[in-house]
Amino acid sequence: MAYQEQQLEKITGTLQNVIFASSDSYFKILSVQIDDSTLENWDEPEIITTGTFADVQEGSVYAFYGSVVRHPKYGQQFKVTRYENELPPDKNGLIKYFTSGQFSGIGKKTATKIVEHLGLNAVNLILDDVHVLDGIVKETTAKKLMRSLQLNLGLERLFQVGSQFGMGADMAGRLYDQYGAEAENILSQDPYRLVFEFDGMSFKMADVIGQKIGVDRTDERRVQAAVYATIITMSYQYGYTYLTRQQLIQSSVKLIRDSNAEVVASQAIERLLADNILVEEDQRLYAATLYHAEMQTANDLKRLLDAKLPFELSEQAINAAFITPGQLVLDDTQIAAVKAGLNAQVFLLTGGPGTGKTTIVRAVVATWHKLLQAQAKYADNTTDFLKSYAVKMASPTGRAAKRMTEVTGYDATTIHRLLGISDLDEPEFNADNPIAGGLLIIDEASMLDIELTAKLLAAIPNGMKLMIVGDSDQLPSVGPGNVLADLVASGKITHIELDTIYRQGKGSSITTLAQHIKNGELPNDFMKNQQDRSTFMVSHDQADQAIKQVVQAAVKKGYTQDDLQILTPIYKTTSGVNALNTMAQELFNPAKPAQKSLQFGTTIFRKGDKILQLENDSERDVFNGDMGKIIAVQYKNDKSNDDHEDRLIVDFDGKEISYPKKDLNQLTLAYATTVHKAQGNEFKVVIMALTTRFGLMLNRNLLYTGITRAKEALILVGEYEAFLHAAQTPVPTRLTRLKERLQNQELAPSQDSIDKPNAMHKVAENHLTIEMIQSDDISPLIGLNGVTPYDFMPN
Numbered sequence: 001m002a003y004q005e006q007q008l009e010k011i012t013g014t015l016q017n018v019i020f021a022s023s024d025s026y027f028k029i030l031s032v033q034i035d036d037s038t039l040e041n042w043d044e045p046e047i048i049t050t051g052t053f054a055d056v057q058e059g060s061v062y063a064f065y066g067s068v069v070r071h072p073k074y075g076q077q078f079k080v081t082r083y084e085n086e087l088p089p090d091k092n093g094l095i096k097y098f099t100s101g102q103f104s105g106i107g108k109k110t111a112t113k114i115v116e117h118l119g120l121n122a123v124n125l126i127l128d129d130v131h132v133l134d135g136i137v138k139e140t141t142a143k144k145l146m147r148s149l150q151l152n153l154g155l156e157r158l159f160q161v162g163s164q165f166g167m168g169a170d171m172a173g174r175l176y177d178q179y180g181a182e183a184e185n186i187l188s189q190d191p192y193r194l195v196f197e198f199d200g201m202s203f204k205m206a207d208v209i210g211q212k213i214g215v216d217r218t219d220e221r222r223v224q225a226a227v228y229a230t231i232i233t234m235s236y237q238y239g240y241t242y243l244t245r246q247q248l249i250q251s252s253v254k255l256i257r258d259s260n261a262e263v264v265a266s267q268a269i270e271r272l273l274a275d276n277i278l279v280e281e282d283q284r285l286y287a288a289t290l291y292h293a294e295m296q297t298a299n300d301l302k303r304l305l306d307a308k309l310p311f312e313l314s315e316q317a318i319n320a321a322f323i324t325p326g327q328l329v330l331d332d333t334q335i336a337a338v339k340a341g342l343n344a345q346v347f348l349l350t351g352g353p354g355t356g357k358t359t360i361v362r363a364v365v366a367t368w369h370k371l372l373q374a375q376a377k378y379a380d381n382t383t384d385f386l387k388s389y390a391v392k393m394a395s396p397t398g399r400a401a402k403r404m405t406e407v408t409g410y411d412a413t414t415i416h417r418l419l420g421i422s423d424l425d426e427p428e429f430n431a432d433n434p435i436a437g438g439l440l441i442i443d444e445a446s447m448l449d450i451e452l453t454a455k456l457l458a459a460i461p462n463g464m465k466l467m468i469v470g471d472s473d474q475l476p477s478v479g480p481g482n483v484l485a486d487l488v489a490s491g492k493i494t495h496i497e498l499d500t501i502y503r504q505g506k507g508s509s510i511t512t513l514a515q516h517i518k519n520g521e522l523p524n525d526f527m528k529n530q531q532d533r534s535t536f537m538v539s540h541d542q543a544d545q546a547i548k549q550v551v552q553a554a555v556k557k558g559y560t561q562d563d564l565q566i567l568t569p570i571y572k573t574t575s576g577v578n579a580l581n582t583m584a585q586e587l588f589n590p591a592k593p594a595q596k597s598l599q600f601g602t603t604i605f606r607k608g609d610k611i612l613q614l615e616n617d618s619e620r621d622v623f624n625g626d627m628g629k630i631i632a633v634q635y636k637n638d639k640s641n642d643d644h645e646d647r648l649i650v651d652f653d654g655k656e657i658s659y660p661k662k663d664l665n666q667l668t669l670a671y672a673t674t675v676h677k678a679q680g681n682e683f684k685v686v687i688m689a690l691t692t693r694f695g696l697m698l699n700r701n702l703l704y705t706g707i708t709r710a711k712e713a714l715i716l717v718g719e720y721e722a723f724l725h726a727a728q729t730p731v732p733t734r735l736t737r738l739k740e741r742l743q744n745q746e747l748a749p750s751q752d753s754i755d756k757p758n759a760m761h762k763v764a765e766n767h768l769t770i771e772m773i774q775s776d777d778i779s780p781l782i783g784l785n786g787v788t789p790y791d792f793m794p795n
């Protein structure tokens with residue numbers, strides 16, 4: 001810390017009162033009476049002091065280190081970098097401190113005894129080991145004293161210990177929240193443990209601490225953390241569910257940096273296997289969570305495929321109830337898709353843009369409801385019956401869910417919400433508490449990763465039909481797994497691919513382009529401008545200016561920021577997300593004089609800005625990829641701001657969400673986004689930038705996903721070679737085993753055919769085949785007395 005000390009001023013003073021304490025961070029504003037200070041130009045007896053503080057006590061004396069800053073509204077304040085509780089320097093003072101009322105059960109006699117036995121360093125000795133009080137005070141008093149001291153001083157000490165290791169107060173605060181008093185010990189004795197347990201602790205950070213405290217490079221705790229960090233990082237970076245042993249060792253060696261690294265890495269793998277942190281299967285090494293997710297997905301699919309259906313709908317029953325949306329004439333594949341959607345226990349529907357996926361979903365939902373309505377009149381309780389067999393619809397993104405609701409007229413939600421997943425807890429709906437309904441339709445399935453899929457499938461009860469809809473040529477999920485492609489490739493699940501493009505008019509040449517890209521080529525007319533597609537071929541260095549001109553022209557034509565989306569593969573470079581966002585913000589929402597704004601990192605947020613949510617936040621019900629608009633910027637001193645914190649209010653399709661400044665890391669400007677972040681969203685106009693500078697990012701699925709986000713017009717900017725290279729380059733293979741598990745039936749003995757009861761199964765305990773046959777062949781349905789196949793037909 002000495003290196004900072006030279007530039008920092010010091011104030012020793014008594015905390016008079018806490019003017020403000022943030023409810024969700026450790027930020028506080030204090031009024032401090034100065035006893036002593038190094039400040040040269042300060043004549044006032046008090047100073048307003050701001051910073052990150054633990055549970056500081058009014059009336060206590062502290063030493064604050066920091067500097068005087070000028071607040072635009074409130075003038076000069078002392079901004080604290082670190083602080084210490086100035087414990088009284090003599091025995092009498094210390095006795096007074098213990099009897100100040102902060103520590104219940106300690107009177108003058110006990111306080112004197114403690115100070116006499118433990119001396120002036122009593123507080124630190126107690127914090128280090130409560131047993132120093134053995135024989136001095138009763139065990140219960142000792143414990144209480146320890147707890148109060150920890151509350152008052154433990155976090156404070158952790159801030160200091162953390163700062164020695166270059167750890168920010170925010171992280172130290174989170175550590176304290178998770179481990180309490182133990183945090184300091186963990187940091188200074190076994191920081192590598194945090195790589196396994198603490199969200200946000202990278203191996204690199206733990207290693208900085210580990211090296212400072214002198215942990216040997218081949219120490220097994222260090223090596224195990226390196227191996228674990230490697231498998232997790234690679235799985236999430238490349239989307240793998242497993243690594244080969246050789247891959248894992250080779251990559252771990254780079255972190256371990258020791259001549260003996262290969263040997264110790266192998267030993268660490270064995271240890272991690274023994275501890276069930278890794279799982280090995282046929283020379284493949286999995287992080288246990290991913291192994292179980294993959295296994296569970298395969299098991300649950302088999303369970304659903306094997307489960308008895310509550311009823312099967314005959315060809316005739318379906319034909320009779322069949323609803324075709326919008327008077328269309330469906331082709332044979334489409335008709336087969338609707339029937340499979342109604343009948344197959346698990347059904348996969350894939351197809352490119354404009355091939356009719358949404359149309360099929362509409363037909364399935366409408367026909368299902370018609371069948372249900374007809375059947376409901378025979379149920380004991382119509383409402384319960386309709387609820388038990390209702391259609392549920394969900395999608396990985398909020399936007400896609402909203403679109404499903406719009407096109408079908410029925411409720412759709414995010415998968416997170418459907419399952420009741422909150423950030424830390426297990427999902428509310430799971431194998432023991434399954435979701436209810438008769439038919440579940442999942443859209444945008446290309447975005448499903450293996451972990452979410454496992455959670456989703458676990459919560460589906462036997463007999464509930466599952467229809468999975470997606471475009472398998474889009475980018476695979478951000479998280480590990482290659483779920484949609486693996487399901488299709490397994491050949492074990494009823495699958496229909498729609499390949500006739502029906503979209504006409506605006507956006508139709510985009511679907512044709514998509515078809516070519518899918519085949520690994522660019523069409524001959526790629527460079528020829530169409531009514532809905534144009535190309536501006538420029539070098540990488542000119543691309544940002546070209547995009548600027550296109551945006552300016554679009555703004556002139558009356559397109560809004562909602563209509564238009566810039567897509568590019570990466571964040572950095574002049575044609576990356578960051579630079580293009582700054583450029584587009586100036587065009588769509590330029591700064592006005594005296595306008596409020598909040599800065600986070602290098603981003604300046606203003607009212608009216610288009611923004612993107614970067615992570616799942618189930619508490620606020622916003623998810624990675626959701627787009628919204630800033631509708632208010634509030635300063636902490638605004639009269640209307642009761643919370644006294646700087647914040648943004650963001651509107652997500654009618655849902656208003658408030659972000660205190662410390663949560664602004666969840667948001668970014670969204671005029672430009674990566675293609676990955678745009679998956680699941682659609683826009684009227686897409687401007688997509690690709691240049692050869694984007695190198696390894698260029699692949700077919702990226703280009704395909706980007707251009708298929710455009711509904712009405714597509715403008716391609718960049719280098720022809722980059723577009724061609726992307727079209728010709730298949731997406732890198734992901735190491736996953738879901739396909740093989742399904743094919744080889746490598747399924748663990750499971751509770752496959754145990755029926756999980758839910759409301760629906762009570763009705764459906766007996767299997768019913770609804771056909772145009774004599775009712776003698778039909779088992780009686782509990783609660784559905786008198787049902788005949790004719791009841792499933794239209795009136």
Ligand SMILES: Nc1ncnc2c1ncn2[C@@H]1O[C@H](COP(=O)(O)OP(=O)(O)OP(=O)(O)O)[C@@H](O)[C@H]1O
Nearest residue numbers: 328329330331352353354355356357358359502503
């Ligand atoms: N058999 C058909 N005959 C005529 N038009 C059709 C047929 N099937 C679908 N369409 C029309 O084609 C257009 C695209 O269909 P739809 O929106 O269902 O496709 P999609 O696969 O969901 O596309 P996207 O993934 O791009 O949303 C719609 O306007 C739809 O009405």
